[in-house]
Amino acid sequence: MHKVSIALLCIIGVAVLGITTGMAGSEVASSSDETMCIPMGILTLEAPETIDAKRAAVDFPHSAHFEYACMTCHHQWTAEEPVQSCQTTGCHDLDTPPGPGNSDESILYFKNAFHKSCLGCHRRIKALNKKVAMTIGGSDNRVRPTGPTGCTRCHPK
Known part of the structure; x- marks a missing residue:
């Protein structure tokens, strides 16, 4: 029973992490058109x-x-x-x-x-x-x- 609980928690953790990472990635992708270029040198x-x-x-x-x-x-x-x-x-x-x-x-x-x-x-x-x-x-x-x-x-x- 203990192994099943740990496995279930791991699956939920990976799912939550995947969802938040995906959301953050889409946010970055949508704002890439708004990137400011600063002249270097x-x-x-x-x-x-x-x-x-x-x-x-x-x-x-x-x-x-x-x-x-x-x-x-x-x-x-x-x-x-x-x-x-x-x-x-x-x-x-x-x-x-x-x-x-x-x-x-x-x-x-x-x-x-x-x-x-x-x-x-x-x-x-x-x-x-x-x-x-x-x-x-x-x-x-x-x-x-x-x-x-x-x-x-x-x-x-």
Whole structure:
């Protein structure tokens, strides 16, 4: 009698496991069309075609920034559609730099937007590193690495 009970419990367990696995598998299959593709590796950031670039394009290590929320940079992204280029979404598509005193329009110029976002973040990390280094006795080996903050570090000659 004991062997029959154990066998019956095993059969019920396998059946339940099979049903839940099958349900989970069908759920994954139905959501595979909704998979989001995230670019890995290096993305090249270039000036719009209408701009005569004074410096080289930037090789941006996208995957090195995955610890940040996507919305940090892609602030108009809805998380429902593919991310659009800042220059095609009406976000930072100003082709000419605004004149002095137009601070509201300044961020609309692509170069100002990238520099404020990228350099701003890197400078904040650099300042935080300095503060942390001072609190741990000036040792730089335990602080977080920062991104480039100089022109030629991003724009090679």
